[in-house]
Amino acid sequence: xxxxxxxxxxxxxxxxxxxxxxxxxxxxxxxxxxxxxxxxxxxxxxxxxxxxxxxxxxxxxxxxxxxxxxxxxxxxxxxxxxxxxxxxxxxxxxxxxxxxxxxxxxxxxxxxxxxxxxxxxxxxxxxxxxxxxxxxxxxxxxxxxxxxxxxxxxxxxxxxxxxxxxxxxxxxxxxxxxxxxxxxxxxxxxxxxxxxxxxxxxxxxxxxxxxxxxxxxxxxxxxxxxxxxxxxxxxxxxxxxxxxxxxxxxxxxxxxxxxxxxxxxxxxxxxxxxxxxxxxxxxxxxxxxxxxxxxxxxxxxxxxxxxxxxxxxxxxxxxxxxxxxxxxxxxxxxxxx
Amino acid sequence: xxxxxxxxxxxxxxxxxxxxxxxxxxxxxxxxxxxxxxxxxxxxxxxxxxxxxxxxxxxxxxxxxxxxxxxxxxxxxxxxxxxxxxxxxxxxxxxxxxxxxxxxxxxxxxxxxxxxxxxxxxxxxxxxxxxxxxxxxxxxxxxxxxxxxxxxxxxxxxxxxxxxxxxxxxxxxxxxxxxxxxxxxxxxxxxxxxxxxxxxxxxxxxxxxxxxxxxxxxxxxxxxxxxxxxxxxxxxxxx
Numbered sequence: 150x151x152x153x154x155x156x157x158x159x160x161x162x163x164x165x166x167x168x169x170x171x172x173x174x175x176x177x178x179x180x181x182x183x184x185x186x187x188x189x190x191x192x193x194x195x196x197x198x199x200x201x202x203x204x205x206x207x208x209x210x211x212x213x214x215x216x217x218x219x220x221x222x223x224x225x226x227x228x229x230x231x232x233x234x235x236x237x238x239x240x241x242x243x244x245x246x247x248x249x250x251x252x253x254x255x256x257x258x259x260x261x262x263x264x265x266x267x268x269x270x271x272x273x274x275x276x277x278x279x280x281x282x283x284x285x286x287x288x289x290x291x292x293x294x295x296x297x298x299x300x301x302x303x304x305x306x307x308x309x310x311x312x313x314x315x316x317x318x319x320x321x322x323x324x325x326x327x328x329x330x331x332x333x334x335x336x337x338x339x340x341x342x343x344x345x346x347x348x349x350x351x352x353x354x355x356x357x358x359x360x361x362x363x364x365x366x367x368x369x370x371x372x373x374x375x376x377x378x379x380x381x382x383x384x385x386x387x388x389x390x391x392x393x394x395x396x397x398x399x400x401x402x403x404x405x406x407x408x409x410x411x412x413x414x415x416x417x418x419x420x421x422x423x424x425x426x427x428x429x430x431x432x433x434x435x436x437x438x439x440x441x442x443x444x445x446x447x448x449x450x451x452x453x454x455x456x457x458x459x460x461x462x463x464x465x466x467x468x469x470x471x472x473x474x475x476x477x478x479x480x481x482x483x484x485x486x
Numbered sequence: 487x488x489x490x491x492x493x494x495x496x497x498x499x500x501x502x503x504x505x506x507x508x509x510x511x512x513x514x515x516x517x518x519x520x521x522x523x524x525x526x527x528x529x530x531x532x533x534x535x536x537x538x539x540x541x542x543x544x545x546x547x548x549x550x551x552x553x554x555x556x557x558x559x560x561x562x563x564x565x566x567x568x569x570x571x572x573x574x575x576x577x578x579x580x581x582x583x584x585x586x587x588x589x590x591x592x593x594x595x596x597x598x599x600x601x602x603x604x605x606x607x608x609x610x611x612x613x614x615x616x617x618x619x620x621x622x623x624x625x626x627x628x629x630x631x632x633x634x635x636x637x638x639x640x641x642x643x644x645x646x647x648x649x650x651x652x653x654x655x656x657x658x659x660x661x662x663x664x665x666x667x668x669x670x671x672x673x674x675x676x677x678x679x680x681x682x683x684x685x686x687x688x689x690x691x692x693x694x695x696x697x698x699x700x701x702x703x704x705x706x707x708x709x710x711x712x713x714x715x716x717x718x719x720x721x722x723x724x725x
Binding site: 356357359361362363366440441442443444 | 675678679681
């Protein structure tokens with residue numbers, strides 16, 4: 150059988166191979182009982198860079214699933230029809246791809262992968278804990294006489310609550326709300342992302358919780374308005390996340406156009422493609438106003454730039470994918486950006 | 487600091503593949519030639535100024551003052567080439583920024599270091615490098631590049647780059663006590679924006695950043711050298 154010829158032919162592979170025994174990996178398609186004559190496929194896998202033939206199989210019985218030589222786990226493999234093209238998805242079935250009966254695939258190693266959930270949990274837990282270290286003024290941050298003291302300004306306590314609430318919300322959303330399109334991302338991202346989140350959290354927290362912190366210029370008025378903005382945008386952001394989740398049934402990866410729902414916080418979908426980013430920007434503007442702290446303003450600005458890049462990309466892919474995409478919508482800021 | 491390495495690297499790639507790349511249009515070429523000629527001339531003025539001053543004074547101390555103005559003018563003028571020369575915007579931008587930083591934020595701002603010999607060290611390194619680099623660009627644009635210039639560009643950096651880096655680091659180091667004493671460019675707490683900046687610490691961090699950056703750029707230039715000059719050795723063997 151083809152399985153035996155594959156294994157015996159490549160019993161001692163000098164380099165990692167993609168082997169196609171019928172071992173389901175991600176989402177196995179239910180085996181269909183063929184009633185008519187079965188068409189056999191020939192499959193060859195080439196390395197995307199060197200074009201070396203990695204594996205050749207004749208008499209591949211559809212539907213095949215891609216499995217691997219142990220060290221090259223599936224999330225790390227990119228199989229594509231064109232060396233420079235996009236990766237095929239786990240759900241793609243050989244019969245439905247635009248290949249003849251001899252299919253040529255190109256293999257690329259994506260490098261070590263890590264799951265999105267792991268990355269999110271790590272990058273969000275950091276700021277939560279780090280901010281609290283500064284809030285409680287643990288030793289070696291400020292002068293020793295301030296160790297374990299608390300700030301005399303009530304806005305500092307409020308800021309700690311808001312900051313902590315924000316990251317707890319993010320953690321809970323990661324665990325219970327979000328539905329991810331991709332399971333994994335490259336491993337190096339976790340170092341990059343954690344440096345960003347943890348670094349900025351420490352920088353902001355240092356000043357807000359500093360013994361020489363100066364409360365906002367316009368006092369209680371300023372803080373109250375800022376708090377309103379912050380809470381409004383937190384609820385808004387959460388509403389959008391729920392709305393996006395409900396677009397997608399559990400376990401599916403379908404993409405649909407998001408529309409306003411009964412929840413008034415989602416009505417902003419009329420004007421914006423990625424209102425979750427809009428609300429996120431609003432939250433941080435509120436926090437900046439609340440704390441009147443320049444590092445917070447920097448963090449808000451950098452985050453805004455990154456979210457704008459993401460929003461524009463998402464907006465573009467919506468436009469590409471859906472002919473009837475609403476024309477009134479802007480990527481992140483109504484009518485502006 | 488990144489000066490010699492960065493643009494050298496990228497243009498080497500262009501040398502090898504210049505046949506495949508489309509050159510700039512006629513008007514752009516004229517502009518670039520003029521720019522590069524002017525810059526070559528400018529750095530020659532600095533070189534001549536240094537030599538004349540040395541001969542007049544009889545020593546190499548305090549030569550900075552004789553070329554202070556053209557140095558500031560032509561080094562700052564290099565911001566015009568970011569995004570224009572055939573190197574990556576990131577690399578060119580970074581190197582021009584670091585040069586401008588040293589010229590204005592260290593040497594100009596901290597008067598006490600202007601008499602240091604370390605200043606002469608990096609000024610000489612920059613001057614020789616830039617004269618060669620801008621004439622390299624000029625000749626390349628006119629499709630008439632003498633081998634000597636190409637050789638100089640990819641060989642002299644071996645000495646000039648470490649020389650320049652040493653001069654730069656010593657200059658920053660000698661500026662430290664004055665910056666700390668005067669609190670130059672620093673902001674302290676408390677203030678209404680709840681922000682602080684310590685220029686002294688910033689300078690130390692800048693010095694530390696040379697440790698990972700310098701070897702990378704240096705060995706990149708080495709590899710480019712093998713590619714560009716090694717290629718020619720092979721070519722002449724085949725003839």
